[in-house]
Amino acid sequence: MRWLGCYRLGPMWKALLVFVVIAFAGQLLGVLFNKSWVQSERPRSLFSISSENGQVPPQGSCQPHTHVMFLKTHKTASSTVLNMLYRFGEEQGLRFALPVGYQFGYPLPFIAQRVKGYRGPHVAEFDIMGNHMRFNKPEVEKVMPADTFYFSILRDPVALAESSYAYYKNVAPAFRRAKGLGDFADNPRKYYDPRLRNNHYARNLLWYDFGLDHNANFSVSLAKRGEATIRRNFRLILLSEYFDQSMVLLRHALCWPLDAVVSFSLNARQQMPKGRSVWVGKAAAPAPLALTEEQRQKLREWNALDWHLYQAFNHTFWAEVEHFGRARMEAEVILLRSRREILARVCLRDGGQPVEASRIRDKTIRPFQSGLVKILGYELQPGLDNATKEACLRMIRPEIQYKDLLDLRQFPRAQQPPGQAVAAGGAAVRRDPLSSRTGEHLGESVERDWDRTILVRNQSIQQVDSSTGPLPLHYLELESDTGLVELRSAPELFLILSFFSVIDVIE
Helix, strand or coil: CHHHHHHCCHHHHHHHHHHHHHHHHHHHHHHHHHHHHHHHHCCCCCCCCCCCCCCCCCCCCCCCCCEEEEECCCCCCCCHHHHHHHHHHHHCCCCCCCCCCCCCCCCCCHHHHHEEEHHHCCCCCCCEECCCCCHHHHHHHHHHHHHEEEEECCCCCCHHHHHHHHHHHCCCHHHHHCHHHHHHHHHHHHHHHCCCCHHHHHHCCCHHHHHCCCCCCHHHHHHHHHHHHHHHHHCCECCCCCCHHHHHHHHHHHHCCHHHCCCCCCCEEEHHHHCCCCCEEECCHHHHHHHHHHHHHHHHHHHHHHHHHHHHHHHHHHHHHHHHCCCHHHHHHEEEEEHHHHHHHEEEEEHHHCCCHCCCCCCCCCCCCCCCCCCCEECCCCCCCCHHHHHHHHHHHCCHHHHHHHHHHHHHHHHCCEEECCCCCCCCCECCCCCCCCCCCCCCCCEECCCEEEECCCCCCCCCCCHHHHHCCEEEEEECCEEEEEEEEEECCCCCCHHHHHHHCCC
16 A cells, blocks of 8 residues: 555654654544533533532532522612522522513512412412512512522612612603712702602612612611611621622522522623723722712712611621631632633633623623613623533523513413403403504503503502602503513503613613
């Protein structure tokens, strides 16, 4: 054979041929080795990525909590926490208490009827609840089992005000009237009218989300009563400024595996200092919102009830860390962050850096945009196998899209043909898909929200909620092609621009 002719070559050519063969073999083995190593990091599911500790509960004898209620407060990294609950519940086949739309009637106090599929106290069993609501414990208890684990998350009121101003500038009248956050901080009462809808975003927002009177005059006794109420209702309060430490405490409280609380920051926002775009997490404030120390102190005084809560539960948080053990906490935070880095390398493109929504090729995972800043998202690493792609997708799927997915899986029969709604009594109501979302006629004056929620005047029902202003709101559930939609009606025509409603959803 001709290739045997190489044996007639001189020693130099033979040595060169041997060298080429060895080099080729080394490259081949290296490729195989690297492929095997990479595949070992890619999960079949979120909880099956190779790890010594990722799948092991914190204590061998404890049983994971599967009945969990999370009060999703605003602008506190709560969307990232909700993503964890969605992932864990989906992986474990748990049943979610989902809202008809994307939040439980917020800013009204929660009522059990806002839960899709609710048929009476404990008629249907729900395992996890976590979408936005104004907390109302007696009504939540009608939905969730008696052994439910309740928790929530807080944030420094000054940082919260900075974020709220950026997101709700065009929603809260008090913010809209001010030239800037510093201008608002200098004289909040000049701009704040407690009677106007959505002004709750501008004062004691945490206190409001917990179901308390955010316009009450501050007193130490009132603040301590509110604090005591929250302590009775919630077993754990986390802090967004110490998110990783919070996740360690939560993991051990719930007896969940490490991978269940590993996350990527969702709803990170973009800044544009000196002509360059960078991304920041929840705790940072855009440069135009920079405050003097005097203005920061004024915001603490303006949000005195929230400031009291934050100080009180900050003290409790670090007491729990001490009880857990400082050295142990540091070790577990390191472990959590290393797992996050591994997952980022496996799952995310561009080294895990968030990118502008317009740059995300998969339009189904682009985050919703609102406020004064751009909301960033993530792109998946190309070439992932199907199981790995699905596991990674769960970690970066935006809240609105994730809720829709869970809703579709949990209520597949609720989906109706496009353009048709079915009233509670069974009568079909035809909807024109080309009608404007900000005005149409359905026998009376109608407004339609961004998610096809119908806003309509109905003179036959009256209910006043004094906590959200003088306009009475009422609710009637309909069936539609996207599941249940709500009819809000009022004796006076109640107009809400679509933008005003959707931004309540995203954090």
